[in-house]
Amino acid sequence: MALHKGPEKPDERPLSVNPFYGEANPVGGMTEAPPKHRMPDGPISPSTAYQVVHDELMLDGNSRLNLATFVTTWMEPQAGVLMAECRDKNMIDKDEYPRTAELERRCVAMLADLWNAPDPSAAVGCSTTGSSEACMLAGMALKRRWSKRNPKPGARPNLVMGINVQVCWEKFCNFWEVEARLVPMEGERYHLDPQAAADLCDENTIGVVGILGSTFDGSYEPIADLCAALDALQERSGLDIPVHVDGASGAMVAPFLDPDLVWDFRLPRVASINTSGHKYGLVYPGVGWALWRDKEALPEELVFRVNYLGGDMPTFALNFSRPGAQVVAQYYTLLRLGREGYRAVQQSTRDVAMAVAEKVESLGDFRLLTRGDQLPVFAFTTAPEVTAYDVFDVSRRLRENGWLVPAYTFPPNREDLSVIRVVCRNGFSEDLAALFVEDLTRLLPELRKQSGPAIRDKGAATGFHH
Numbered sequence: 366m367a368l369h370k371g372p373e374k375p376d377e378r379p380l381s382v383n384p385f386y387g388e389a390n391p392v393g394g395m396t397e398a399p400p401k402h403r404m405p406d407g408p409i410s411p412s413t414a415y416q417v418v419h420d421e422l423m424l425d426g427n428s429r430l431n432l433a434t435f436v437t438t439w440m441e442p443q444a445g446v447l448m449a450e451c452r453d454k455n456m457i458d459k460d461e462y463p464r465t466a467e468l469e470r471r472c473v474a475m476l477a478d479l480w481n482a483p484d485p486s487a488a489v490g491c492s493t494t495g496s497s498e499a500c501m502l503a504g505m506a507l508k509r510r511w512s513k514r515n516p517k518p519g520a521r522p523n524l525v526m527g528i529n530v531q532v533c534w535e536k537f538c539n540f541w542e543v544e545a546r547l548v549p550m551e552g553e554r555y556h557l558d559p560q561a562a563a564d565l566c567d568e569n570t571i572g573v574v575g576i577l578g579s580t581f582d583g584s585y586e587p588i589a590d591l592c593a594a595l596d597a598l599q600e601r602s603g604l605d606i607p608v609h610v611d612g613a614s615g616a617m618v619a620p621f622l623d624p625d626l627v628w629d630f631r632l633p634r635v636a637s638i639n640t641s642g643h644k645y646g647l648v649y650p651g652v653g654w655a656l657w658r659d660k661e662a663l664p665e666e667l668v669f670r671v672n673y674l675g676g677d678m679p680t681f682a683l684n685f686s687r688p689g690a691q692v693v694a695q696y697y698t699l700l701r702l703g704r705e706g707y708r709a710v711q712q713s714t715r716d717v718a719m720a721v722a723e724k725v726e727s728l729g730d731f732r733l734l735t736r737g738d739q740l741p742v743f744a745f746t747t748a749p750e751v752t753a754y755d756v757f758d759v760s761r762r763l764r765e766n767g768w769l770v771p772a773y774t775f776p777p778n779r780e781d782l783s784v785i786r787v788v789c790r791n792g793f794s795e796d797l798a799a800l801f802v803e804d805l806t807r808l809l810p811e812l813r814k815q816s817g818p819a820i821r822d823k824g825a826a827t828g829f830h831h
């Protein structure tokens with residue numbers, strides 16, 4: 366959430382409201398628009414309020430053309446109906462809404478099975494508002510486990526991860542006072558290197574985060590190799606470092622499209638996994654999931670039991686109240702698609718991603734960093750001989766056609782590299798993809814005529830969010 370300030374200056378003069386919206390009633394109807402920066406003195410009619418808010422929102426982008434976000438922007442109408450039916454349900458009232466709580470439990474059980482927990486009945490997990498909250502919870506469990514095995518006063522805990530981690534891990538380290546030990550990018554390696562990660566570990570390392578896959582370019586980090594490097598470290602030094610897999614996107618892609626890739630609870634070192642139900646889990650925002658392999662991986666003292674809503678349900682969460690509709694929608698989607706349905710949806714998204722990546726490459730001006738064959742996401746940069754324009758120009762010009770595609774620079778040690786990232790999602794159909802390639806192709810002759818990259822303030826040019 367942006368941290369907002371109050372108004373710079375108060376509303377100067379009242380604006381008029383469209384007479385229709387004011388119900389075209391010169392007697393009781395409204396003629397002046399309500400103030401924007403303080404509460405109006407009295408109520409206005411629901412239809413006027415609706416029109417005023419609705420009109421203001423018209424200037425938001427079209428979410429289906431947003432190729433910057435990983436978050437679900439289309440669900441079928443039945444899911445919408447179900448969510449509307451559940452919008453009054455508070456997830457925390459487990460006793461009042463026992464069936465919603467039961468659906469949450471079933472989702473956890475399905476994910477434990479999907480992620481190959483050796484004993485799904487021993488796995489524990491919960492829904493969250495998204496992966497960020499799930500990562501906070503998983504990080505807290507790692508930190509608590511470390512402080513129990515290493516109670517030396519004054520020791521400072523650290524967490525090892527690639528520099529390409531999503532911002533939620535920087536938040537975790539900042540909020541919970543854990544040192545972030547980051548493996549930099551090197552050459553053509555745009556994510557964590559297993560040996561470099563193991564080399565950063567010591568007796569105060571609470572865990573290592575592996576990402577499936579990286580928000581920067583959609584690549585899967587080598588989770589099995591990471592575990593092997595940590596196995597070797599344990600043999601040498603006795604240090605037993607758990608791994609958390611941040612599967613915000615990939616934990617709902619790899620099980621269906623890459624069943625032979627071993628990244629999940631099949632690896633004994635993997636203590637916990639998170640995913641965003643609202644990314645490739647195919648549910649509207651905001652729902653996420655956090656699962657631990659077993660009770661040992663989630664220290665009991667972090668679990669709260671409240672009885673004042675009735676019942677005595679154990680919970681692990683940052684929020685108290687939270688909407689139940691998204692959890693219901695997650696259950697609906699798991700039930701509706703099944704494994705074969707998820708496979709088909711993710712495969713068609715990957716097919717689109719790979720086809721668009723190939724077309725972009727064939728234009729000749731660009732070099733692909735990834736090809737959409739892991740996450741259905743690809744990143745590309747301008748070819749070395751292209752000097753008339755850069756990726757920031759491409760991003761800005763695509764915006765003229767309604768496409769939101771972020772351009773951004775990479776972190777150390779590849780700050781020299783600027784890329785564009787295209788995130789393909791369910792709903793970015795072959796038709797839309799063809800239009801995207803057409804628009805990009807049409808821009809190139811103009812871009813090639815530029816005398817050089819046009820955008821100075823790179824950060825402001827493109828609204829990039831990991």
Ligand SMILES: *Cc1c(COP(=O)(O)O)cnc(C)c1O
Pocket residue numbers: 435494495496497498500531533576577578579580611612613614641653831
């Ligand atoms: C999106 C993302 C997150 C944050 O997830 P939210 O559900 O948006 O809170 C964390 N890690 C990775 C790898 C991501 O892609």
